[in-house]
Amino acid sequence: MNTRIKTTAELAAMRESGRMLATVLQAARKQTVAGMSTKDIALITASELQALGGKPAFLGYQGFPDVICISVNQEVVHGIPRADKIIKSGDIVSLDFGVTYQGMITDGAISMIVDKPREQRHTELVRATEASMYEGIAVLHDKVRTGDIGAAVQAVLESPKYGGKYGIVRDLVGHGVGHELHEDPNVPNYGRPNTGPWLSAGMTICIEPMATLGTERVYVAPDGWTIMTVDGSWAAHFEHTILITEAGSEIITEL
Ligand code: MG
Secondary structure, rough: EEEEOHHHHHHHHHHHHHHHHHHHHHHHHHOOOOOHHHHHHHHHHHHHHHHHHOOOOOOOOOOOOOOOOEEEOOEEEEEOOOOOOOOOOOOEEEEEEEEOOOOOOOOOOOOEEEOOOOOOHHHHHHHHHHHHHHHHHHHOOOEEEEEEHHHHHHHHHHHHHHHOOOOOOOOEEEOOOOOOEEEEEEEEOOOOHHHHEHHHEEEEEEEEEEEEOOOOOOOEOOOOOEEEEEOOOOOOOOOEEEEEHHHHHHHHOOO
């Protein structure tokens, strides 16, 4: 289903959903420390969201067994929270969360380095990935094309200013969002300007670059969910749900 132009009422629900999402991710970020398990973090996010009155959008989605995806180091996305997966100092932890409120869905993700970074390039990877998301957001306006967004994201991840060439995961992409978690069109993190489907003011999309310190190639772990880098290189992931407006955009999943 192609993402629809949202009504005023739908946007009001999405703004509330996005506010909950950002609040929960901020709380999870603050409370995540070395020694916790990824399941501990998931339990925090579940109870914070319940207190706010939202529903977890990922739980049960295509059979996903938890409320949040937590991916560590060489895990790129879709990690399943586990009581036996313990966070260590210097780990890159990516939290990907979705919220349903009044039938409307938002989707967002952050990566963080727990405690102190083990290597400077881990810090640079996280910074570059976040910056690439914001550059993708910066090109949004009425009648933007998905290739315009991809090109802007790719330019950051390949820029010497941000430390050089990162692996840009191509098997997973951004997407429309709102009534469903994943709506058309795809919004790749690479591309050429003035190519791809057109997007209009009133549509809501997710821009979500996934970058690695090595290869762009990934595989699905034996658990059937976790996406891992083929070469074991570490990865980062940032995501916002954004409303496209006439002149620009409005980020829905930030406080
Ligand atoms: Mg997404």
